[in-house]
Amino acid sequence: MSTKTLVPTLRARPTLLTLALLAAFGSAAAQDKEQAQVVDGSVSAGIGFINEGRDDRSLYDQYRGLRPGSTVFGVFGVDYYRRDDKAGTLARFSGSDLLTNNRELDVLWKRQGDWSFSARYGELRRYDPFVPDTGLVDAGSFAPRVVPLPGGPGTGGDVDLKVKRTSLGLGFQKVISDRLQFDASLSTENKEGSRLFGIGMACPTFVAPGCRGTTSAEVGSAVLMLPEPIDANHSQAEARLTYAAQRFSLSLGYYGSFYRNSLGALVPGVSGSLYNPLGALLPVTTGLQGVLNQPVALPPDNQAHQVDLTGAYAFSQTTRANFKLAYSRATQHQNFAAAGFAAPAGVSDLGGKVSTTLAQVGLSSRPLPKLSVNGSLRYEYRDDSTPLAQYGLVGTGSFANGFTNRQYPLSTLRGRLAAGYQFTPQTKGTLSGTFNQVDRRTFTETSATSGITALRLKTEETGLKAELRRRMTETLSGAVALEGSRRDGSHWLRDVGGRGVTEEADPASVLFFQNGVFPVNLADRRREKVRVSADWQPAEALSLQAGAEFGRDRYDMPSAYGVRRSDMDQVDVDATYAINDNWNVNGFVSRGRQELDQVRPGGAFLALDNTATMFGVGVTGTVQKLEVGGNVSWLQDRSKYGQTLDASADLGSAALLGATGGLPDIVFRQTQLRLFAKYAIDKQSAVRLDVGHQRSRWTDWAWNYNGVPFVYSDGTTLNYKTLQNVSFLGLTYTRRWQ
Structure with a gap:
């Protein structure tokens, strides 16, 4: 299929660059020296060095625009500004990261109070931090072929998964009269490459009749790494006509979005043999192979x-x-x-x-x-007026029943009313109320649900918030806010597999509701929040800002399973201290915590506790012609999984939990150090030195546990180094003119 776009595609890149250079430099040589003109510009060029080793840089390299494994890179940027007050015109051109894969070019040309034109070109490349070791043939294409590694995990070849974005944008503004203005913009972005994706199937299942389970001679389940191929374009167009009078304004606008994907589906080719969970290479059951070879839809x-x-x-x-x-x-x-x-x-x-x-x-x-x-x-x-058609079956054999897609009409009514009162020059209070009603109108009776027990057509939520702000002294001010809301809804609707729904006015009377699964966004919920903040400047050179927020949600569902409660708290402190006119110190501390308690089928209680802690300190100063500075920061994000079982849990689950102690923590920890020194050679030129080091540790049992990687059914593994150290150095020369 061909890709059609609304605006010029990226083949227009040379035209944009030529336009940018002409706008910025072409007329600079011909400009006169009248005082009405202001000209300012700069060019920066330099070189950077970074330590070798893709494994140590997979996290650092994600969005840097550097080629994996490269140790030397160039630095080049330009900025030009010209304003002619006599003619009322302004031109500006800027370019950054022009020697990397994240280059950007911007042009602005305007006549004050009359018209303006802007253009932008940009690139962004993202490398996946995971590097697959695989035997996959044509990885990243729309038709990859799965070939199991005969030598087992770790004997394949590396595949770099990356996505390149290339964008072009144009903007125009015209002042038609003192009351009428027209604005328009066009933009297009191409995306190419591949990203981490996969498929899986466990037999037997009702969606794959004839798919047999795993035995000692056959594989009946599989999880495969199949990168999603990307070759798409997204274009957008906007136009607006605005009229403004002394007391009245009116604006008429249009917005258009056009998405085109050159690839309609991922069509894998899976061989007749795969590894079972114990690492034995066995034939794949006929039913499973047929399911795995089915095409997978890509964004349409x-x-x-x-x-x-x-x-x-x-x-x-x-x-x-x-x-x-x-x-x-x-x-x-x-x-x-x-x-x-x-x-x-x-x-x-x-x-x-x-x-x-x-x-x-x-x-x-x-x-x-x-x-x-x-x-x-x-x-x-x-x-939603999408036509209904039968796309599948629920059940097997004589119990099979056809079902259609689902229409999803939706109406939302939201209201807010707030009042603020200035009690004294130092004290102000605000009280606000909110109302939110969501009505899903109707349930398509010929459709079917999967994975949930019941739905709701309508939910309503009301909230109230009170806030008090006060200036206690000349140097201290603060605020406190209390907020609460309550959500409930209509009766639950039980799906009967493509034959409509049954409304349950009394969920407690439905036996299987007690062990059902209900969407958390439809459940009754009670929410409370409190937030306090303060701003204190005890001395002219020292300022402090602090804030703390605490909240909790409580859920009520017909089932004993599902999310029962969640809590959050966040504390932030920022400080700035001016040692003297030349030296400044700043720092921050932040800690946030989220807790989620969930009851799962089989008598399992799961308590997720995620805590993120950050702090940093920085200093800047000048010594004659030398400006120096630096900062150090530390981040830790830890997720804990507290697990317990009740008496209804099976013996196998109890034995597994007793032997392993449950899921290990997932921890991401990063320390960064950045230093710089800038020396002014003269009024027009300067040289800058940047030095930095980043140390990252990431332990995630989902991909790697105690040095043992997760293994896909064809022997593919995703490699990343748990502990990564990156050091870099950059030297840049900047020349300015006015």
Whole structure:
């Protein structure tokens, strides 16, 4: 399939670069020396060094734009600015990271109060920190072939997974009159490469009849690493016409989004043999091989269009209203056959169509000198008119029942009302209330759910927040806020497998509800939060800011399983101290914690405790022509999994937990040191030296436990070094002119 874009593709890159250079430098030679002109520019060039070794740099290299394994890289950037006050024109050109894969170019050309033109070109390359060791043939293509490693894990070849983004953007603005203005922009981004992805299947399962389970002679389950191939373009277009009078403003806008994917599906080719969980290479059951060789859908082509009308009116100097009306339509017509998929008779594509209508109004007023009031009401209705067609079966044999896709209409009503009162010059209080209603309208009776026990059509949430701000002294001020909300909903709907739903007014009377699985976003929830903050400047040279937030959620579901509670707390402290006119010190400390308690089927209780701690300190100063500085920071993110079992747990689970002690912690720890020195050779030139070191430790049992990597069914492993050390040095020369 071909990729079509709305705006010029990246073949226009030389044109943009030529335009940028002409705008920035072409007319510079011809400029006169009148005082009305201001010219400023700089060019930076240098060289950087980084330690060798892909293994030590997989985390550091993710978004640096450097080639894996390279030890030397160039530094080049340019910035040019010219303003002609007499003519009222301004031109600016800038380029950064021009010698890496993360280069950026920006152009701005404008006449004050008349028109402006802007252009931007950018690249960004992301390397996956995991390096697969695999026997996969044509890895990263749309048709990879899975070949098990005959020598076992660790005997394959390395594959670098990377994604390259290349973007181009154009913008234009025209002032038509003193009350009318037009704005437009076009942008396009290409994405190419591959990223970590995979498939898996465990037999037997109702979605794959004839798929046999694992035996001593056959493999009946598999997990395969299959990188997702990427070759897509996303283009966007925006236009807006704005009218502004003394008390009234109105704006009419359009937004368009166009996504094109050159690849419709990932079509793997899986051989007849794979490794079982014990490491034995065995034949694959016929049913499993057929499932693994099925195509996997990739993101389909789609587009969306939206028009909106926004406005505001000032009734008086103290009362103002605003509104917004919008209508959008999103469609998806990717052809099934072209993407490699079978479809129901008479159906060529999904025919997806979702239309959304939005209406919003707001009012702000100050009826009294000390009282301010504001409120808003927002209504949104999403109409899903995608045609229904039978795409699958629920159950097997005589119990098999066809089901269709699901239409998902949705209406949302949100309201907010807030009032603030200035009690004294030092004290202000605010009280606000919120309301949020989500109505899913109807359940498509011919559709079916999987993995959950019941759904809700409607949920409602109301909230209240109170805040008090006070300036205690000339140097100390603070605030405290209390917030609470409660969510509940309509009766639960039990799906009966493609034959509609049954409404359960009394969930406690439904026996299997007691052990069911219910979506956490539909469950009854009670939420409380408290936040305190302070700003203190005990001396002219010292300032401190601190904040703390604590919150908790409590869930109520018909089942004994699911999420029961979650808690969070966050504490931050920032400080700045000016030692003298030339030296400054700053630092910060931050600690956040999240806890989640969940009860899982089989009598398992899981308590997730994630704690993130950060601190850092930095210093900058000058000594004559020399400016120096540096900072050191430390980060630790630790996830703990507390596990217990109740009396209903099976003996195997109890024995496993007793032998292993449960899941180990996942820990990410990083320390960074950065130093710089900048020496001014003269008023126009300077040289800068940057030195840094980064030390990272990442232990994740999902991929590597005690030096033993996770092994896919074909022997593929994902390699990364648990402890990584990176050192770098950069030397840059900058020349300025005015």
